[in-house]
Amino acid sequence: MSLDLKSNLQVEERNFLSRLDLNFAFAIFALNLIGLINLYSATHGIFHRDKSNLFWMQIAWLVVGWLIYLGITLVDYRSLVKKAYWIYGLNMVALVAVGFVGTVSYGARRWLDLGFFKYQPSESMKVFLILVMAKILAKMKPNSAMGIKELAWPALIVLIPWALTVKQPDLGTATLMLATSGSMILFVGIKRGILIFAALVGIIAAPLIWNFGLKEYQRNRVLTFLSPGRDPRGTGYNSIQSKIAVGSGRIVGKGFRKGTQSQLEFLPERHTDFIYSVLSEEHGFIGSFITLGLFFVVYLMSIKIAIHARDRTGSLIVIGVGGYLFWHMFVNIGMVIGLLPIVGAPLPLISYGGSSLLTTMLALGLISSVSYRKYLF
Amino acid sequence: MSMDWLKNDEEEAREYWGRYKYVYALVGIFFCILVARLWQLQIIEGAELRAFSEKNRVKETKLPAPRGLFLDRENRVLVDNLPGFDVTLTPQYVTHLEETAEAISPIIEIPAKEIVDTVKKSRYRDGPFRPVRIKDNLTKDEVYQLKVIRWDHPGLNVNEVIVRSYPLADDGAQLFGYVGEISRSQLPRLNEKFEGKVQFEQGDIIGKSGLEEVWDLTIRGKDGVSYVEVDARGREAPSENPIYFGFKPKPYEAGNNLVLTLDKDIQEAAYAAMNRNDEIGPRIGGVVAMKSNGEILAWVNSPSYNPNLFSTGISTKLWSELLNHPFKPMRNKVIQDHYSPGSTFKPFVAVAALQEKIINPTTLIHAPAQIIYGRRPYHDHSRHGYGYIPVTEALERSSNVFFYKMGIALGIDRIASYAKYLGLGGKTGVEVPHEVSGLIPTEEWKEKAYGEPWQPGENLSNAIGQGFVLSTALQMAVGFNAIGLEGPVVKPFIVQKIIDTDNNVLKQFEPEVVRDTSKPNAEGLVIDKKNFEVVKEGLRRVVNGKHGTARWSAQLREIPSIQAAGKTGTTQVRSWSADEVYKKCNLRPLNLRHHGWFVGFAPYDKPEITVAVLSQHSCSGSRGAAPIAKDIMLAYFRKYHPELMKDAPSRHVSESPPSDDEVAE
Missing domain, CATH: 3.40.710.10 (DD-peptidase/beta-lactamase superfamily)
Structure with a gap:
């Protein structure tokens, strides 16, 4: 086995540039650039000159992110999958530790303060779950849908970190965790009976969760989403302001750094969660469409990589990471354009933030790693 | 051995090929949904939302009209207006109420707790967007000190106001009356009574008794409006090129003066x-x-x-x-x-x-x-x-x-x-x-x-x-x-x-x-x-x-x-x-x-x-x-x-x- 790895590495070293999927890397880099341009606009407004250093911070994160991307590309995903339970286990330790020694901010206990960096275990868990799920699901018989017996173990693996994340509370991350793993399970296929049963449970559980599971502010968010005019200056404020920002961009936008909504601080969190509204306001439908298009180019390329993956594990990793990226994007943009309730979720590759960027680049690095080892037909 | 392993891999991955058409379909559908929504917001509703965003940017500010003076039969001033300053907190924009209260408390000599209570009470009763007056009649020194710390405390404003002044003090007080903010119970009543003549708003100063009360409509004048570019925290933006998008400021019309028969x-x-x-x-x-x-x-x-x-x-x-x-x-x-x-x-x-x-x-x-x-x-x-x-x-x-x-x-x-x-x-x-x-x-x-x-x-x-x-x-x-x-x-x-x-x-x-x-x-x-x-x-x-x-x-x-x-x-x-x-x-x-x-x-x-x-x-x-x-x-x-x-x-x-x-x- 070690011999195999060594021979593989030798091959890789010889043909690094030709084996690296350059188109895929360029598409990602294009999204990074769009993110930087917007971040500059969002942080170099009339106010908050103190935020202008965020732009340079983000460039630093990008450099680190790309190093991780290329590094993971070189690492054989199969060796990572082999160590998946170890990685998962370590992450679980961190996740449990958060419950005891985590830093509280905005009323939630999500972070471990590592001094130089605030580490959010639930964030990395989203990625490492993909590895564990790929390992488990790849062992399933390919052409038979999973039954309860087969589902029990993967369900347990997902639900433990999920429950810990819900408790923090961090509903956004927990939901994305479930969506990513769920996408992988659905991709592999489950028995129709279970699907129907799950749907029924969902319908019955929904009102119960509504009444007893959700906190007041969470209920408010949903109500506000369903009817934003309910309280335009309170909970619905962000949603309405964001929609105004997006819509007011019209076709070509108001121009770089000329978005009044963002420059005059009508937009909340405009350098992180609402970065897409800055983009839509300043660059209009054309800018929004191109950015959205680039995301979908990345998804289509990922699907192609999954198809050509060397093995099922590789395909599953690509599907997992693709789902991860897709759901993050959908939740964020959906929130910005008023399709979904407001949840604090950044837009991958575009929003400011080291945590989000590094995990995304790590995840994309996994796709790159699968692509790097694909068969050439 | 190596070949076997490779062959197995290939066959395994192929097992999934039949499913990718669903993945493509799903991705396609979601893409269409997002693009359709962008189309709706930016192309169909774009013009309307653009107008909204312009309104957002330009805040309407009321310019209160000075009330008419009371003069005696020889045109000597009996009731006057004086310029003054007050300090307000707007709950919606205040980020750290306690901190802000602590900061202004020593300047205006009002206990921080009292300030916090006042703001909370007003927020509860009148909503977060109504500025809460913390103190009137500020001294020059207070104005200066508050203006210095204003930028560190969103929602804190020092406003120039007109203060009704009675040079005769308690001489004739019951006759001239006094002014004050319109009360919550008065607001609907007066608006009904003077429908079509004047529209009172929360925070308006009205005559509460005496001549100030009966002659209110004559002497109150008409408030003007000005438009300033502001951010969502209500702070005026120091824009180098303020464009008003056709919002013309309207100056106030000062109230009429009353010449009394008094000597x-x-x-x-x-x-x-x-x-x-x-x-x-x-x-x-x-x-x-x-x-x-x-x-x-x-x-x-x-x-x-x-x-x-x-x-x-x-x-x-x-x-x-x-x-x-x-x-x-x-x-x-x-x-x-x-x-x-x-x-x-x-x-x-x-x-x-x-x-x-x-x-x-x-x-x-x-x-x-x-x-x-x-x-x-x-x-x-x-x-x-x-x-x-x-x-x-x-x-x-x-x-x-x-x-x-x-x-x-x-x-x-x-x-x-x-x-x-x-x-x-x-x-x-x-x-x-x-x-x-x-x-x-x-x-x-x-x-x-x-x-x-x-x-x-x-x-x-x-x-x-x-x-x-x-x-x-x-x-x-x-x-x-x-x-x-x-x-x-x-x-x-x-x-x-x-x-x-x-x-x-x-x-x-x-x-x-x-x-x-x-x-x-x-x-x-x-x-x-x-x-x-x-x-x-x-x-x-x-x-x-x-x-x-x-x-x-x-x-x-x-x-x-x-x-x-x-x-x-x-x-x-x-x-x-x-x-x-x-x-x-x-x-x-x-x-x-x-x-x-x-x-x-x-x-x-x-x-x-x-x-x-x-x-x-x-x-x-x-x-x-x-x-x-x-x-x-x-x-x-x-x-x-x-x-x-x-x-x-x-x-x-x-x-x-x-x-x-x-x-x-």
Whole structure:
């Protein structure tokens, strides 16, 4: 086995540039650039000159992110999958530790303060779950849908970190965790009976969760989403302001750094969660469409990589990471354009933030790693 | 081995190939959903949302219009506007309320906890976007210090405001009134009342009492608006190139000024007279001085309050002190309360008796110390009686028995019709709020109000201004003025002109005679001039006669060219037990002492000024009330007729007051 790895590495070293999927890397880099341009606009407004250093911070994160991307590309995903339970286990330790020694901010206990960096275990868990799920699901018989017996173990693996994340509370991350793993399970296929049963449970559980599971502010968010005019200056404020920002961009936008909504601080969190509204306001439908298009180019390329993956594990990793990226994007943009309730979720590759960027680049690095080892037909 | 492994891999991955079409489909569908939504927002609703975003950017700010000034008849400022600063917190934009409160607390010297409570309460009641005023009337130093820290505390604003100012302070406070923020309960009521004329908003300053209240619409002007570029925290953005997108700022229109009939000199004299420091001390009550055509010259109530405190937001402590003060500083006693007029009612009974031919000017009536009527004794205040006296002497000495007899002879209904004809028992119509109508009883009225018939004995008490008779000071002034003018009942007024800021006269108010009682009315009621003359002679003697009840205070009688006329009155504060315990009035507790009245006019033959003084708890009309009227009249004649005053003695007339004052029962 070690011999195999060594021979593989030798091959890789010889043909690094030709084996690296350059188109895929360029598409990602294009999204990074769009993110930087917007971040500059969002942080170099009339106010908050103190935020202008965020732009340079983000460039630093990008450099680190790309190093991780290329590094993971070189690492054989199969060796990572082999160590998946170890990685998962370590992450679980961190996740449990958060419950005891985590830093509280905005009323939630999500972070471990590592001094130089605030580490959010639930964030990395989203990625490492993909590895564990790929390992488990790849062992399933390919052409038979999973039954309860087969589902029990993967369900347990997902639900433990999920429950810990819900408790923090961090509903956004927990939901994305479930969506990513769920996408992988659905991709592999489950028995129709279970699907129907799950749907029924969902319908019955929904009102119960509504009444007893959700906190007041969470209920408010949903109500506000369903009817934003309910309280335009309170909970619905962000949603309405964001929609105004997006819509007011019209076709070509108001121009770089000329978005009044963002420059005059009508937009909340405009350098992180609402970065897409800055983009839509300043660059209009054309800018929004191109950015959205680039995301979908990345998804289509990922699907192609999954198809050509060397093995099922590789395909599953690509599907997992693709789902991860897709759901993050959908939740964020959906929130910005008023399709979904407001949840604090950044837009991958575009929003400011080291945590989000590094995990995304790590995840994309996994796709790159699968692509790097694909068969050439 | 290696080959096997590779082959297996390949086959494994191919097992999934059938599923990718679903993945493509799913991705395609979601892409279409997102693009469709972007299309809807940016292309279909784009124009509308663009307009929204422009409105967002440009904030409308109200420019409050300065209220009109109150000027006296010589255009001297009585009520003014001064520039000032206040500090507000807007809850929505405040990020750290406690921190901000801590930061401003030492500057404005208000405990941080109080600031936090105020803001929270307002946020709860009025929503997060309404600025909460923390302190008014900031000093220059406070303004500077607050402006320094303003940028660290979103939601903190120092605003330039107009502060209503009353240079006369508590002189005339109840007349001018005060201003304050419109209350939550007033808002819908006033908007309904003035629908189409003015739209009030939360936070607007309105006149809350007095002239400020009744003339509010005239003097409030129209607020303007300005547009500033702001961020979502309400801070003005220092934009180098403010574009207003067609939002044109609208300057305010200043309110119109009111030129009052008041004379600041007379007003100040009246205030000084009420707040004199003699053996009785500062008076409690109200005084009004009026030109004989109805122009009010002075209007003072005391004790008073400083309305400047209201302009800058009065503290609840002071407010409750004012409300609970035993002598009601907030009340406009000149018109808002009516009292038994006591002996000042006697001239009206005298007019009735003469006109109804009960007596003629020379009829002598026996006026002993007391009479028995219906097995009950009715006393005079003189223990000796006056013997046989005519009506003029009855007025001069303020004989009770004389007027008891008039009451018996006339009956209440005939007294009432003359009293009402002369202006009592009904509102004068002066444009000052909260005027009460007073009461002149009739037999019919008693039947209705009490369900009991009028008792003959009540004719006696009511004939000397006790019993049911009630009057305001202003009504007494109007009534005496009618007697002085020998007929005309005038409508007192206080606003002479409405002028705009460029001194153009918008409206002029002319003196108004409500009726001339010397001419018969529809019911044939008429008062002959000669009867007025008789009563006036009696009133002249009150001030100038040997036995006049107000003679000692009538400095005017030293001036041959001016003779004043008037009538004193003293009415008991009803407390029979006090009568038993205390023999002398000035030994009683202040709140149980008699009220003193003086109503008079001068010169008696051709009246120019009429003054009514109600001096509560001063024990007597002659000592409590008459000197105040005297001071006001002197001030008037010194100013308007200095030529007549040449003979005025510079020395103060010190003559001992009559030992027996007339206390009507």
